[in-house]
Amino acid sequence: xxxxxxxxxxxxxxxxxxxxxxxxxxxxxxxxxxxxxxxxxxxxxxxxxxxxxxxxxxxxxxxxxxxxxxxxxxxxxxxxxxxxxxxxxxxxxxxxxxxxxxxxxxxxxxxxxxxxxxxxxxxxxxxxxxxxxxxxxxxxxxxxxxxxxxxxxxxxxxxxxxxxxxxxxxxxxxxxxxxxxxxxxxxxxxxxxxxxxxxxxxxxxxxxxxxxxxxxxxxxxxxxxxxxxxxxxxxxxxxxxxxxxxxxxxxxxxxxxxxxxxxxxxxxxxxxxxxxxxxxxxxxxxxxxxxxxxxxxxxxxxxxxxxxxxxxxxxxxxxxxxx
Ligand code: PCA
Numbered sequence: 001x002x003x004x005x006x007x008x009x010x011x012x013x014x015x016x017x018x019x020x021x022x023x024x025x026x027x028x029x030x031x032x033x034x035x036x037x038x039x040x041x042x043x044x045x046x047x048x049x050x051x052x053x054x055x056x057x058x059x060x061x062x063x064x065x066x067x068x069x070x071x072x073x074x075x076x077x078x079x080x081x082x083x084x085x086x087x088x089x090x091x092x093x094x095x096x097x098x099x100x101x102x103x104x105x106x107x108x109x110x111x112x113x114x115x116x117x118x119x120x121x122x123x124x125x126x127x128x129x130x131x132x133x134x135x136x137x138x139x140x141x142x143x144x145x146x147x148x149x150x151x152x153x154x155x156x157x158x159x160x161x162x163x164x165x166x167x168x169x170x171x172x173x174x175x176x177x178x179x180x181x182x183x184x185x186x187x188x189x190x191x192x193x194x195x196x197x198x199x200x201x202x203x204x205x206x207x208x209x210x211x212x213x214x215x216x217x218x219x220x221x222x223x224x225x226x227x228x229x230x231x232x233x234x235x236x237x238x239x240x241x242x243x244x245x246x247x248x249x250x251x252x253x254x255x256x257x258x259x260x261x262x263x264x265x266x267x268x269x270x271x272x273x274x275x276x277x278x279x280x281x282x283x284x285x286x287x288x289x290x291x292x293x294x295x296x297x298x299x300x301x302x303x304x305x306x307x308x309x310x311x312x313x314x315x316x317x318x319x320x321x322x323x
Contacts (some may be wrong), residue, residue: 024243025058026236029077029085031070032187034063036211037266038140042086044261045144045234049252056248059084070186074235078133083240089125089139090230091168096128096310098312101318102141103170105227105300108322111268114141114229120322124314127243135241137234137256140263143205143271144226147288150200150218156295165193165202170303174203177299191217203227206274222278223288224297229267234259278304 028046030039039061046059062068068076073085074092090103101121102108108117118139126136153159156178164180166172167187175182180201185193187208193199194217208214209222234256241249279285288296308315 002201002231003180004193016030017054018230020246021029022024022056022059024056024083024248025060026083026240027067028059028061029068029073029082029089030061030063030072031065031068031086032063033211033238036063037207037270038086038142039063041140041259041263041266042234045255046263048255048258052251052255053248055242057244057252065188069188077235077237078257082237084137084144084234084236086232086234088153088230089169089233093310095132096125097307097315098128098234098318100123100170100307100310101304101315102166103168103230104304105170105174106297107300108229109144109226111141111229111264111271114231115264117322118231120246129235129236133238135236137236137252138260139233140208141229141230141231142262143229143267144224144283145203145228145230145276146206147221147223148202148209148214148219149221150194152284153201153223153292154289155291156229161202162201163197163199163267164193165199167202167204171203173303173306174296174299177302178295182242187212190214194219195248205270206278207270208281210281213281215278215283221264222285223283223292224275225288227296227300246283 010254028040028042032039043061043063046061050058068085070088073082074095076082077085090100093100098121102114102117109115129136147153149162151158155292160179164175164182165185166175166182169182172182172184183199185199190202190212194214200242204265206222244252275285310321
């Protein structure tokens with residue numbers, strides 16, 4: 001009997017010990033509001049992994065920047081303060097110029113080209129993230145980026161001096177090259193920036209304009225220049241990743257692939273529906289005229305040159321694979 005109890009206690013402690021080492025909990029930092037399609041998609045991904053992992057991995061989502069703000073998430077995941085998170089890739093050009101390839105104007109102006117560009121760049125990006133201690137899971141684009149303005153824009157001259165909300169180096173550069181005055185502001189602060197008059201124009205998706213009810217801040221015009229499709233990516237801290245057994249790692253990757261497919265479809269839907277929502281809210285939704293289009297294309301060509309100087313042979317290899 002004594003021996004039996006002895007073995008029982010060993011077995012019990014083994015079970016307890018293995019449960020401790022096998023049951024992981026990840027906090028997932030999301031910058032955008034719970035209603036945003038990226039957040040909704042990530043939440044479904046987290047729920048699926050949690051349910052299917054048989055208690056081995058629980059992913060708890062924190063949308064709306066409630067755990068870390070957009071600008072903090074990359075570092076938070078890298079340092080393991082959050083095990084998993086989502087970040088707007090092209091805001092990370094200083095980490096690696098390849099992360100901003102999807103925000104180069106007029107390089108990929110349709111969903112199919114955006115997908116081609118993604119496929120051409122993904123391995124190199126995943127490799128570079130790996131060297132920073134991160135595991136790349138999936139990426140989903142925002143709908144086509146368009147120009148918002150409080151005032152009507154009919155000529156290059158109308159852009160001069162406009163106080164412009166930028167979200168990455170590429171949009172700062174566009175503003176500089178078109179004579180606007182850029183300030184970098186995270187999505188969470190857009191409404192405030194427009195309502196206080198700190199800015200009066202920006203380039204972003206119909207989705208972000210709709211989510212912010214941007215028309216309530218005096219923004220009347222949306223010009224659908226559809227110049228690029230920037231993506232959000234989901235990344236995991238490598239130490240956290242290595243604590244999972246291989247079956248759970250496989251499950252996460254499988255659910256990530258599913259979330260990626262769903263996310264691209266949601267984005268495509270939003271690209272149509274959210275533009276309609278802007279028009280339904282009374283905004284003027286249209287295209288820029290030929291003179292302005294040519295001007296933006298010229299700016300795009302200059303930026304392409306600047307980017308390839310920065311991205312060097314790695315960038316050239318990805319562009320070759322894309323074209
Ligand atoms: N919305 C985000 C990034 C791109 C987009 O469409 C933003 O405006 O910050």
